[in-house]
Amino acid sequence: MDLDDDLPPADPAAALQLIREQRVATARRLEPDARILYWPWGVAWLVGFGLFFLRFSPDDRVLVRLPDWLPLTVLFVLLAVAAVIQAVAGARAYGQVSGNSSRRGLWYGCSWALGSVSVYAALGRVTNHLPHDLAALLWSATAVGLTGALHMAGGAIWLDRNLFRLGVWISVINVIGAFAGPGWHALVIALAGGGGILTAGVLGRLRQRRRQ
Known part of the structure; x- marks a missing residue:
């Protein structure tokens, strides 16, 4: 074994290059690919809400005859898959992180879970008294509104301008x-919402590459 390999570079330029390489390697290890974090959600919204529009179009029209249960089932399945993908990617990237950053992530995840459960529990008590089309609108608009608010909260917590944007x-198109x-x-959320999330993944990945 050559002991010289363990010595720091004598050349300052080489030392700076070594520091840059170590920073890039650390960033790659601790920061998941933005496409993995965003694209599954974008696909879920694009496909799930798109099926809602095709089956339950304005003025009670049906553009594509699908079983009534199919749009909601597809949306829930795709959202569950997206959640699993994000959880796995986050665990691999942030599993080595401790301290305040880890605590923020845990509390933020709890906010998503408890916020969703509390909102949906209240909606379940109300929507049974509404016509089907208004009940569906209330469910989807509330869920999307909660998503937009929590994204802004996440951007504020981590000072992530892109997440806040x-x-x-999401909040604006939901309104x-x-x-x-x-x-x-459903059409607005499928195209502008799903498309916006997919675009955010592309832009996020480009920014990661520039930093790396």
Whole structure:
């Protein structure tokens, strides 16, 4: 074994290059690919809400005859798959991180879980008294609104401008879709919401490559 390999570089330029390489390697290990974090959610919204629009179009029209249960089932399955992918990617990347960063991530995840359960429990008590189209609009608009708010909260916690902007975008299009009404909301969320999340993944990956 050559002991010289363990010595620091004598050349300052080589030392700086070694530091840069170590930083890049650490960033790659601790920061998941942005596409893995965003694209599964974007696909879930694009496909799931897209099926809702095709089956439950405005004015009670049916553009594509699908079983009533199919859009919601597909959406829930795709959302569950996206959640698993993000959980695995996050565990691999942040499993070595401790301290305040780890605590923030844990509390933020609990906010998603408990916030969703509490909102959906309240909705379940109300929507049975509404027509089907308004009940569906209330469910989807509330879920999307909660998502936008938590994205903005996450951006504020980690000072992540891009995550905050995505939350603002989701919140704005949710308002537009809600005012447009049943059927149209699903189309807006599928195209602008799902497409926006997919775009956020692309932009996030480009920024990661520039940093690396």
